Amino acid sequence: MTSQKVRTFVLETEEQLAQKLGLELVRCEKQALTKGRSFRIGLSGGSLVQLLTKAITSTPQLDTARWVFFFCDERYVPNDHSDSTFFAYKTHLLTQIPTILEKQFIKADTTKPLDECAADYESRLRAEFSDNTLPQFDLLLLGIGPDGHTCSLFPDQPVALAEVKRLVIPIRNSPKPPPERITFTFPLINNATDTIFALMGAGKADIVKRAFVESDEQLPAALVRPTKGQLTLIMDNGAGHIFLPAK
Numbered sequence: 157m158t159s160q161k162v163r164t165f166v167l168e169t170e171e172q173l174a175q176k177l178g179l180e181l182v183r184c185e186k187q188a189l190t191k192g193r194s195f196r197i198g199l200s201g202g203s204l205v206q207l208l209t210k211a212i213t214s215t216p217q218l219d220t221a222r223w224v225f226f227f228c229d230e231r232y233v234p235n236d237h238s239d240s241t242f243f244a245y246k247t248h249l250l251t252q253i254p255t256i257l258e259k260q261f262i263k264a265d266t267t268k269p270l271d272e273c274a275a276d277y278e279s280r281l282r283a284e285f286s287d288n289t290l291p292q293f294d295l296l297l298l299g300i301g302p303d304g305h306t307c308s309l310f311p312d313q314p315v316a317l318a319e320v321k322r323l324v325i326p327i328r329n330s331p332k333p334p335p336e337r338i339t340f341t342f343p344l345i346n347n348a349t350d351t352i353f354a355l356m357g358a359g360k361a362d363i364v365k366r367a368f369v370e371s372d373e374q375l376p377a378a379l380v381r382p383t384k385g386q387l388t389l390i391m392d393n394g395a396g397h398i399f400l401p402a403k
């Protein structure tokens with residue numbers, strides 16, 4: 157990992173966390189739009205869906221019409237399935253923020269066989285970045301599971317964690333249902349300009365400590381080490397307990 161410091165923010169309430177995330181979105185968006193192009197963001201699923209919706213609705217200065225949304229991971233289910241991360245954003249974020257259009261989301265084609273679905277998503281992603289170098293996302297929004305997974309990269313899956321060639325790979329044995337997914341790999345993840353973990357709940361406190369204080373390399377989240385970019389942790393008091401000043 158570069159010597160770059162990890163920025164950590166611990167907020168009292170979910171509302172304050174969403175507002176802080178909104179201000180980080182303003183910062184990251186500005187960096188992209190000043191280059192005269194769209195803001196390219198990678199999304200995770202789970203609790204981030206509602207949190208991102210809150211962050212955007214509480215930050216009116218965002219120019220979300222210029223955003224292109226990708227999925228850092230997606231479940232291998234139909235796009236209208238309740239397990240689909242796209243479906244979660246469609247039913248939460250798109251309904252609450254009608255100025256954001258479905259066509260701004262680059263969906264995975266889960267009608268293809270799993271391996272083809274992953275390769276196809278990689279080519280869709282490369283097309284958006286349009287040059288042959290390693291695509292550099294403006295921002296990736298990540299979560300962490302109780303086992304330290306992030307995206308759909310899970311502990312004890314060394315082949316997936318060690319992937320250095322492909323940018324998107326199939327996952328067949330996710331311990332978090334559903335079992336089949338596609339996921340970004342570390343070469344793509346660690347090339348982002350900004351990476352933000354948005355983490356809530358006391359249930360995350362221990363894994364946050366293990367991943368980001370102890371740097372336990374058994375945990376995929378601990379392997380998120382931007383090569384040139386900035387890593388930021390935005391947490392509530394529960395998840396970020398270890399970062400609170402000692403009483």
Ligand SMILES: O=C(O)[C@H](O)[C@@H](O)[C@H](O)[C@H](O)COP(=O)(O)O
Binds near residue numbers: 200229241332
């Ligand atoms: O599709 C997924 O399941 C997510 O991308 C996954 O990586 C998520 O970020 C973590 O499991 C944390 O989920 P919570 O934030 O809901 O705890």
